Amino acid sequence: MVVPLAQEDPFELKAWLRAEARALGFVRVGFASCEPFESERTRLETWLAAGGRDLFPYLGTPDLVEPERLLPGARTALVGFFPYARPDAVPGAVPGSLKLSRYTWGPDYHMVLKGRLGRLLRMAEARIPGLQGRVCVDTAPLLERQMAVRAGLGWQGKHTLLIAGKGGSWGFLGVLLLTVDLPLDAPFPADRCGACTACLEACPSGALSPFHLDPSRCLTTYTLETEREPPVEVARALRATGWAAGCDRCQEVCPWNREPVWGDPVLWGGPSALHAVPEAELPRGTAQWQKLTRRTALRRVRHRHWRATLARITGRS
Ligand code: SF4
Ligand code: SF4
Numbered sequence: 208m209v210v211p212l213a214q215e216d217p218f219e220l221k222a223w224l225r226a227e228a229r230a231l232g233f234v235r236v237g238f239a240s241c242e243p244f245e246s247e248r249t250r251l252e253t254w255l256a257a258g259g260r261d262l263f264p265y266l267g268t269p270d271l272v273e274p275e276r277l278l279p280g281a282r283t284a285l286v287g288f289f290p291y292a293r294p295d296a297v298p299g300a301v302p303g304s305l306k307l308s309r310y311t312w313g314p315d316y317h318m319v320l321k322g323r324l325g326r327l328l329r330m331a332e333a334r335i336p337g338l339q340g341r342v343c344v345d346t347a348p349l350l351e352r353q354m355a356v357r358a359g360l361g362w363q364g365k366h367t368l369l370i371a372g373k374g375g376s377w378g379f380l381g382v383l384l385l386t387v388d389l390p391l392d393a394p395f396p397a398d399r400c401g402a403c404t405a406c407l408e409a410c411p412s413g414a415l416s417p418f419h420l421d422p423s424r425c426l427t428t429y430t431l432e433t434e435r436e437p438p439v440e441v442a443r444a445l446r447a448t449g450w451a452a453g454c455d456r457c458q459e460v461c462p463w464n465r466e467p468v469w470g471d472p473v474l475w476g477g478p479s480a481l482h483a484v485p486e487a488e489l490p491r492g493t494a495q496w497q498k499l500t501r502r503t504a505l506r507r508v509r510h511r512h513w514r515a516t517l518a519r520i521t522g523r524s
Contacts, residue, residue: 208279208280208337208339208386209280209282209386209387209388210335210336210337210338210339210386210387212335212387212388215334215335217387217388217389217390218390220334220335220387220389221238221389221390223334224236224238224285224327224331224389225238225285227327227330228285228287228327228383231287231323231324231326231327232289232323232471232473233287233288233289233323233381234288234289234290234371234374234378234468235287235288235360235361235371235372235374236285236286236287236288236360237285237286237355237358237359237360237392238283238284238285238286238358238389238390238391238392239283239284239286239354239355239357239358239359239391239392239394240282240283240284240357240391241274241275241278241281241282241283241284241384242274243272243273243274243275244271244272244273244350244353245272247271247272247350247353248268248272251268251271251272252268255268258422258423259422262422262423262428262432262433262435263422263432265348266348267348270348271348271349271350272350274349274354274384276348277341277343277347277348277349277384278339278340278341278384278386280339280386281341281384281385281386282385282386282387282388282389283384283385283387283388283389283391284354284357284358284382284383284384284385285327285358285382285383285385286351286354286355286357286358286360286380286381286382287324287380287381287382287383288355288360288361288369288371288374288378288379288380289316289320289323289378289379289380289381289470289471289474290374290375290377290378290467290468290469290470290471291309291310291313291316291377291378291379291470291471291474292309292375292377292378292464292467292468292469292470293309293312293313293469293470293472293474293475294469296309296312296475296482298450298455298482299449301482301483301484301485302485303485303486303487303488304482304483304484304485304486305449305451305452305481305482305486305489305517305520306448306449306450306451306452306454306455307450307451307452307453307481307482307505308427308450308452308453308454308455309377309455310377310379310453310504311452311453311503311504311505312475312476312479312482312503313473313474313475313476313503314473314474314476314502314503315502315503315504315506316344316345316379316474316504317344317345317346317504318502319473319474320344320379320381321342321344321381323381324342324344324381324382324383325342327383328340328342328383331385335387338385338386338387339385339386340383340384340385340386341383341384342381342382342383343381343382343383343384344379344380344381344382345379345380349382351369351380351382352367352368352369352380354380354382355369355371355380356369356394356395357394358391358392358394359392359393359394359395360395361374361395362395362397362398362399362400363398363418364376364398364400364406364418364461364463365398365400365403365404365406365407365415365417365418366406366407366410366415366420366457366458366461367415367418367419367420368457368458370399370461370463372399372463373463373466373468374467374468375458375461375463375464375465375466375467375468376458376461376463376464377458377464377467377468377470378468378470398418399463403462404417405460405461405462406456406457406458406460406461408460409456409457409459409460410456410457411426411444411447411448411450411454411456412424412425412426412440412441412444413440414426415457423438424438424440424441425441425454426441426444426445426448426450426453426454427453427454429441429445429516430445430450430451430452430453430454430508430516431452431453431507431508434509434511434512434515437519442519445516445519445520446519446520446522449520450520451486451513451516451517451520452505452508452513452516476503479499479503480499481499481500481505486517486520486521493510496510496513497510
């Protein structure tokens with residue numbers, strides 16, 4: 208149910224929420240409406256029919272385009288950009304080491320961001336009687352990048368990721384849906400990629416065309432999302448590049464990431480053998496894998512999946 212703001216000035220409430228979200232580590236915060244993303248409906252249906260449904264069977268168009276399905280009565284979405292880049296995280300910098308996407312290096316971001324947005328929700332509930340909210344961090348069916356554009360945080364680059372202006376793209380998005388009407392921010396007006404095509408040219412498996420990513424050709428899909436056998440050209444790219452979990456190539460070459468906002472050290476984590484030792488010296492075995500990935504975003508990758516990826520990269524079984 209939508210909550211009327213009898214005692215509150217909505218502008219003051221919005222400013223307070225923004226300030227509290229910033230204090231919790233979200234360097235950019237915007238407010239968007241929870242109206243359906245009608246313009247995305249056809250595009251998503253086409254994409255799901257063209258193979259997306261095979262790779263991501265848990266996704267459905269109505270859930271994705273209608274935020275109110277996640278929280279009945281949701282009117283406003285607070286969207287935050289939480290940077291995670293750190294100066295010393297360079298995948299593959301140690302000779303012989305595997306390359307793991309930067310976002311997997313520290314503690315599991317789901318836990319960190321959900322905890323912080325949950326704290327914000329509790330503060331808001333204490334201030335506004337009857338308010339309801341829902342925290343969404345990656346796992347709920349929500350078009351978070353489109354919501355971030357709608358909230359004015361940035362644009363979806365030609366690699367399809369959210370670029371938060373000078374903040375770059377090394378960041379997680381967190382969304383807090385609220386059953387209250389707040390003044391909205393203006394959507395980000397247009398992309399600022401210009402004539403650049405660096406990400407398209409750098410993608411090792413040809414998964415990108417302008418503003419479109421083909422997940423069936425993306426290395427991340429086969430190292431993190433599905434245990435399916437990748438197509439030959441993707442397997443070849445895995446072997447050639449050594450990406451063992453995710454892939455950062457399209458972001459590494461993006462000019463908007465030249466001077467990133469360094470992330471909150473809470474997301475950096477301690478040194479892990481996964482990044483610090485050559486692949487040949489990594490401990491083997493399921494128990495060791497579980498120990499190495501405990502409390503990280505890699506925890507959801509099964510050991511047999513990890514071994515299959517290593518076999519593709521190294522040529523050893
Ligand atoms: S993550 Fe890697 S494989 Fe996927 S689109 Fe970006 S560069 Fe290409
Ligand atoms: S590399 Fe260039 S084209 Fe790709 S997202 Fe960045 S600015 Fe846009």
